[in-house]
Amino acid sequence: MADTSFQIAGRDAQPVERHSMAEVLVDAFKGLLSNIQDYTYMATRSLANLLTAPRYFQDLLDQMDNIGVGSLAIVLASGFFIGAVMVLQTGSQFVRFGQTALTGDIVSLALVRELGPTLTGILVAGRVASGMASELGSMLVTEQVDAMRAMGTDPSRKLITPRVLASILVLPLLTALNDFVGLLGGCVASVFSLRLGAVEFWTRAINALEFPDLMQGMMKPLVYGFILSTVGCYKGLTVRGGTQGVGRATTQAVVVSNIMIIGADVFLTKLALYLGDKLF
Amino acid sequence: MSSLASLDMAYAPVEFENVRIGFDEGDILQGVSFQVLPRETLVLLGETGTGKTLTLKMAAGLLQPSQGSVRVLGHKVSSMPERELFAFRRQIGIVFQEGALFDSMTVGDNVAYRLREDHLSEEEIEPRVLEILRFVELEHAFDQVPSELSGGMRRRVSIARALITKPEIVLYDSPTAGLDPITAQTIITLILRLRDVYGVTALLATHRVQDGFALANFRFDPQSRIVVRERPITGRPADEPTTRFIAYRDGRIYFEGRPEELAATRDPYLRRFLV
Numbered sequence: 220m221a222d223t224s225f226q227i228a229g230r231d232a233q234p235v236e237r238h239s240m241a242e243v244l245v246d247a248f249k250g251l252l253s254n255i256q257d258y259t260y261m262a263t264r265s266l267a268n269l270l271t272a273p274r275y276f277q278d279l280l281d282q283m284d285n286i287g288v289g290s291l292a293i294v295l296a297s298g299f300f301i302g303a304v305m306v307l308q309t310g311s312q313f314v315r316f317g318q319t320a321l322t323g324d325i326v327s328l329a330l331v332r333e334l335g336p337t338l339t340g341i342l343v344a345g346r347v348a349s350g351m352a353s354e355l356g357s358m359l360v361t362e363q364v365d366a367m368r369a370m371g372t373d374p375s376r377k378l379i380t381p382r383v384l385a386s387i388l389v390l391p392l393l394t395a396l397n398d399f400v401g402l403l404g405g406c407v408a409s410v411f412s413l414r415l416g417a418v419e420f421w422t423r424a425i426n427a428l429e430f431p432d433l434m435q436g437m438m439k440p441l442v443y444g445f446i447l448s449t450v451g452c453y454k455g456l457t458v459r460g461g462t463q464g465v466g467r468a469t470t471q472a473v474v475v476s477n478i479m480i481i482g483a484d485v486f487l488t489k490l491a492l493y494l495g496d497k498l499f
Numbered sequence: 500m501s502s503l504a505s506l507d508m509a510y511a512p513v514e515f516e517n518v519r520i521g522f523d524e525g526d527i528l529q530g531v532s533f534q535v536l537p538r539e540t541l542v543l544l545g546e547t548g549t550g551k552t553l554t555l556k557m558a559a560g561l562l563q564p565s566q567g568s569v570r571v572l573g574h575k576v577s578s579m580p581e582r583e584l585f586a587f588r589r590q591i592g593i594v595f596q597e598g599a600l601f602d603s604m605t606v607g608d609n610v611a612y613r614l615r616e617d618h619l620s621e622e623e624i625e626p627r628v629l630e631i632l633r634f635v636e637l638e639h640a641f642d643q644v645p646s647e648l649s650g651g652m653r654r655r656v657s658i659a660r661a662l663i664t665k666p667e668i669v670l671y672d673s674p675t676a677g678l679d680p681i682t683a684q685t686i687i688t689l690i691l692r693l694r695d696v697y698g699v700t701a702l703l704a705t706h707r708v709q710d711g712f713a714l715a716n717f718r719f720d721p722q723s724r725i726v727v728r729e730r731p732i733t734g735r736p737a738d739e740p741t742t743r744f745i746a747y748r749d750g751r752i753y754f755e756g757r758p759e760e761l762a763a764t765r766d767p768y769l770r771r772f773l774v
Contacts, residue, residue, distance in 0.1 A: 273616075366599035369559050370613050370660075371589040373581075 257457070261375070262449040265383040268376045275381050282385035285350075290343050290393060297342055298397035301334060302326060302404030310413045319413045323423030326405040331428055331436040335398040337484050340443030343390060344476040348451035351382055352472035355455025356465035364456070374456070383448040390444035391437050398436065431495030439487050443480050450476040511536055511570075512668050512700045513558055518567035518577075520553055527553055529750035530567065535668075535702055538740045540694060542711035543704040544754075544772060545747035551704035552596070555670045558702060559593050560584040572667060589613070592661030592669040592699075596676055598653035600645040600660070606632070607641040610659045627663065635659045635689060651682035658689055662697075669693065671703040675710055687713045688726055694740050695719040708744075708761070708772040715742035715758035746772070 238246075268274075305326045313319045355378060358364050364374050402424055409415040454472040458464045513535035520528050527550040535541045543551045556562040557569050560576040569577040574587050600609050607628055614624045632638045635655040645653055654674055661669055671690065675683035687710055693699055695718050705711065718740075720727050744761045746754040746769060754761065754769055761769065 361597065361602070362595045362599035363601055365556070365561055366593070366595055366601070368561055368585070369588055369591075369593040369595075370616065371585045371587075372616055373585055 254457075258449070258453045261379065261453055261456070262383075262445070264375055265379045265449060265452070268373075268380040269384065273373075273376060275377055278377065278381035279385055282381045283389050286343065286347050286382075286385050287389035287392060290346055290389075291396070293342050293346060294339055294393045294397050295400045297338065298335070298400040299404035301338060302330060302401030302406075303408035305329060305334070305401070306405040306408035307412060310409065314413070319409075319415060320419060320423060322409055322413060322415065323405070323420040324427035327402060327424035327427045328432060330398050330401040330405075332432050333484075333488070335401060336394045336436055336439035336443065337480065339390065339394045339397045339440060340447065340480045341477055343386075343393065344443075344447040344451075344480060345473055347386065348447045348454075348472040348476040349469045351448065351451030352455040352458075353465055353469045355452055356458035356468045357462075359456055359458050360461050360465060379449075379452045379456075382452055383445060386444035386448035387441055388444070390440035390447075394436065394440040429499070431491070431499050435488070435491035435495065438491060439484065442483055442487060446479045446483060447476040450479060510573075512572055513541075513702060514568075514570040515554070515557075516568045516570075518554075518557065518564045518569060520550070520557065520562065520564045526565075526750055528564075528747075531747075531750075531752055532567075533745055533752065533755065535700055536741075537700055538694070538698050540690075540701040540703060540714050540740065540742045542714065542742060542744045543702065543747065544706065544708060544711065544744055545704075546706060549747040550750065551706075551747065552672050555593070555672050555702060555704055558668075558670055559588060559591060589617075589664060590666060590668075592664070592666040594654070594657045594661050594669065594671045594674055596672045596674075598645070598650075598657040600653055600656055602645050605642050605644055606637065606648070606656050609645070609656060610663055612660065613664050631659045631663050632656075634662070634692075649682075651678055651685060654678070654686050655689065658686075658693070662693065665697065666699065668700045668702070671701060671705075673705050674703070675705065675707055683707070683710070684713070688719070690714065691717060691726060692719040696721055698740070706772075711742060711744055712758055712762070 306322055309325045310319055310322045313321055355364070358378075364378070367374050367377060402421070405424070406417055406420045409420050410417055451472045454468040454475070458468045460467070511534035515534075516532050518528055518531045519526055527548075531550075531554070533541070543554060545551050553562060557564055557577070558571055560569075560571075560579060564577050567577065568575055571587075572590055576584065576587060579587065600606075601612065604612070610628045610631060611624045614627065629638060629641070632641060635658055637652060637655055637659065640648060640652060640656070645656070648656065658674070674686050674690065678686065690701070690703070691714060694701060694714070703710070703714070716729050717726050718729050719725075742758055744754065744756060744758060745752055746761075748768060754764070754766070762773070764770065764773075
């Protein structure tokens with residue numbers, strides 16, 4: 220086709236290619252494997268970067284502030300109410316057997332072993348993984364990541380490693396606070412609802428805990444922090460399709476990290492119970 | 500189309516040899532070869548999607564060609580590992596199409612970014628940042644964030660950021676795209692001053708042929724500090740910066756030559772750029 224001012228050769232509409240169901244499934248599987256490979260590489264590199272310079276200490280502190288201090292309000296508020304609800308639910312059953320005093324034991328064990336770390340992981344993932352995905356995704360589509368590379372900075376060291384390390388360091392602290400505030404909420408609920416003494420509640424709650432419980436409760440957030448930050452960074456740095464893609468990546472970061480956290484919880488619980496039996 | 504018979508075969512800061520690159524949709528560049536000589540400005544002309552930005556990104560080592568070699572400042576960037584590329588890229592400057600400024604940092608911090616990465620002291624950084632911001636006439640914007648700047652100001656900050664380490668080569672990706680004529684002229688004047696004051700070699704991607712002609716027909720006189728019309732090519736000193744054009748079409752170099760050759764072309768495709 221000859222060129223005119225308004226028509227350019229070689230731009231005729233291409234015939235639509237049709238694929239069989241098998242081809243579509245094979246392509247989807249290949250895409251999934253490729254994503255897992257890229258994610259694993261990025262996640263491994265984010266930690267391996269710590270072994271060599273340059274390290275971005277100020278960025279680490281900024282991220283710890285953003286993730287830790289920034290998430291404090293939602294973690295504390297939800298922890299308090301979860302503790303209170305736990306007491307109300309378990310207390311209503313224990314009342315039938317006249318064993319309301321056991322409420323402290325149950326709430327303490329459930330919070331420290333399971334609900335504290337997992338709820339903290341899920342809440343922080345909702346806030347932080349989405350934030351990371353949208354921030355890094357926006358940087359990617361506006362070429363800021365390329366600009367960083369062009370100025371001789373490794374985005375993996377500057378953007379990913381501080382976020383991953385900050386999440387790993389901060390999540391156990393948030394979990395510990397969530398556990399404490401959860402017990403506080405439980406104490407308030409038990410005093411006002413079950414007419415239990417505060418001293419009795421705290422004594423039973425603390426005595427119920429053993430070292431394996433604390434180990435389990437503090438081991439999980441380390442893994443959850445790694446999961447939510449690496450998923451958030453991966454989704455952000457693999458954005459396709461401009462601002463719409465950033466929105467999609469943000470949603471996916473939350474969904475994928477939550478599923479991974481809950482899935483990891485099963486294996487971590489089994490591992491912690493095994494280690495608790497063998498070592499202590 | 501016409502080619503440069505007198506191309507100096509001495510050291511070329513930028514050298515592309517039979518470069519191919521493509522994505523799932525097919526090859527965008529299909530065996531492109533050219534050189535940029537010292538202090539030369541090579542203007543890459545082409546429609547949107549012809550591979551101008553890809554060329555610049557390959558020159559910076561941000562993308563690897565699927566075939567062929569890219570040499571910049573003596574480094575074979577097409578086969579360097581990313582770790583070595585980070586060190587190499589500190590020797591060149593890149594001005595991205597939309598500026599690509601870090602939007603969470605002030606103008607001063609954007610410009611100072613590279614110097615802070617090199618762990619220079621704040622006493623050394625501030626005067627250098629102010630000097631380069633003065634050069635782009637944005638000293639007053641030191642504390643502003645990119646969202647408070649106009650499109651033209653953002654490009655000027657981007658140029659300042661690329662210049663802070665006084666690179667030997669600067670790559671400009673459509674520096675005047677989307678700007679009004681007056682602001683575009685300001686940016687081109689800035690590029691002229693850069694070329695004539697600092698003597699940088701440049702690779703400039705654009706779809707606006709007038710940008711290339713402005714670079715070819717004018718020069719900045721450092722003595723009088725004004726932009727003056729360029730002397731005829733026969734009357735110029737041998738070491739004076741030159742401007743050359745390359746036009747891409749369908750993944751290949753469709754035209755390569757001096758501004759006067761492009762201006763005199765009768766080729767209907769090229770004439771469309773000249774309208």
